[in-house]
Amino acid sequence: MKVIERIADMKALSRLAAGRGKKVVLVPTMGALHEGHLMLLRKGRELGDVLVVSIFVNPAQFGPGEDYSRYPRDIERDLALARKEGVDVVFSPRAEEMYPGGYQTFVDVEELSRRLCGLSRTGHFRGVATVVVKLFNIVLPRVAVFGLKDYQQQLVIKRLVRDLNMDAEIVTVETVREGDGLAMSSRNRYLGEAERKAAACIPRSMVAAGELFAAGERDVEKLIGRMRGIIDEEPLAAVDYLKICDPVTLDELGEADEGSLVVLAVKIGGTRLIDNCILGRNCVKIRN
Numbered sequence: 001m002k003v004i005e006r007i008a009d010m011k012a013l014s015r016l017a018a019g020r021g022k023k024v025v026l027v028p029t030m031g032a033l034h035e036g037h038l039m040l041l042r043k044g045r046e047l048g049d050v051l052v053v054s055i056f057v058n059p060a061q062f063g064p065g066e067d068y069s070r071y072p073r074d075i076e077r078d079l080a081l082a083r084k085e086g087v088d089v090v091f092s093p094r095a096e097e098m099y100p101g102g103y104q105t106f107v108d109v110e111e112l113s114r115r116l117c118g119l120s121r122t123g124h125f126r127g128v129a130t131v132v133v134k135l136f137n138i139v140l141p142r143v144a145v146f147g148l149k150d151y152q153q154q155l156v157i158k159r160l161v162r163d164l165n166m167d168a169e170i171v172t173v174e175t176v177r178e179g180d181g182l183a184m185s186s187r188n189r190y191l192g193e194a195e196r197k198a199a200a201c202i203p204r205s206m207v208a209a210g211e212l213f214a215a216g217e218r219d220v221e222k223l224i225g226r227m228r229g230i231i232d233e234e235p236l237a238a239v240d241y242l243k244i245c246d247p248v249t250l251d252e253l254g255e256a257d258e259g260s261l262v263v264l265a266v267k268i269g270g271t272r273l274i275d276n277c278i279l280g281r282n283c284v285k286i287r288n
């Protein structure tokens with residue numbers, strides 16, 4: 001497995017691979033790899049010849065006062081995990097090389113970026129879209145793999161690929177969950193013991209919405225009311241947003257349907273967690 005830090009070296013390798021007709025697959029990450037990322041790597045491994053994982057904590061997608069400086073960084077552990085998954089190249093550039101002095105070009109997916117997480121994290125998706133375009137230009141992937149836990153993010157990325165006539169195919173992978181249903185996330189590391197227990201209210205609320213939907217309820221207010229009731233019972237939890245939306249446009253719905261998106265962001269203590277599920281399809285399962 002090669003570890004590449006310099007953009008020029010990564011570009012040279014990508015060009016060589018493309019020239020030899022190799023299919024390059026990119027899994028973009030910010031490191032602190034967990035089982036959810038490993039599923040992305042396994043999917044990526046199946047899809048091409050050269051599997052590249054980028055590990056880059058992207059400053060452009062963090063707002064002032066957010067967790068950029070304390071975001072978990074564990075490169076040695078990440079490298080060991082990547083090696084075990086058969087990754088060919090780890091690309092881990094330095095922030096100063098990705099955004100040198102004088103940097104001033106950003107990509108903005110206007111409408112999708114200003115909904116849901118975009119309302120409480122101004123500029124977040126502009127940072128995500130920008131770094132993804134930069135990574136695609138450097139790595140030249142034919143396929144890139146993203147997790148559905150970041151549902152809005154994958155919509156933003158699919159939109160920019162279409163709008164900017166980019167060639168990469170975007171493949172998504174289901175969310176990986178702990179036994180109590182909590183979606184795996186690098187930010188789960190921030191949770192203390194009591195907070196970790198409290199966070200289970202998020203999947204529990206989605207299970208309840210799924211059950212109510214299965215029993216025939218279609219009124220979004222009632223579905224959301226049931227979810228809110230469960231989260232509000234948990235003293236450490238505070239809802240940022242909780243919505244049922246069209247899964248493509250993210251427009252809010254009055255009546256839910258099979259395939260509607262349940263999407264939420266909840267603060268557990270100081271940690272903001274996001275999650276989602278699709279009604280009638282992949283609604284969350286709790287194993288213990």
Ligand code: PAF
Nearest residue numbers: 028029030058128131150
């Ligand atoms: O999902 C993430 O880890 C990041 O938002 C991404 C896509 C790697 C861009 O920095």
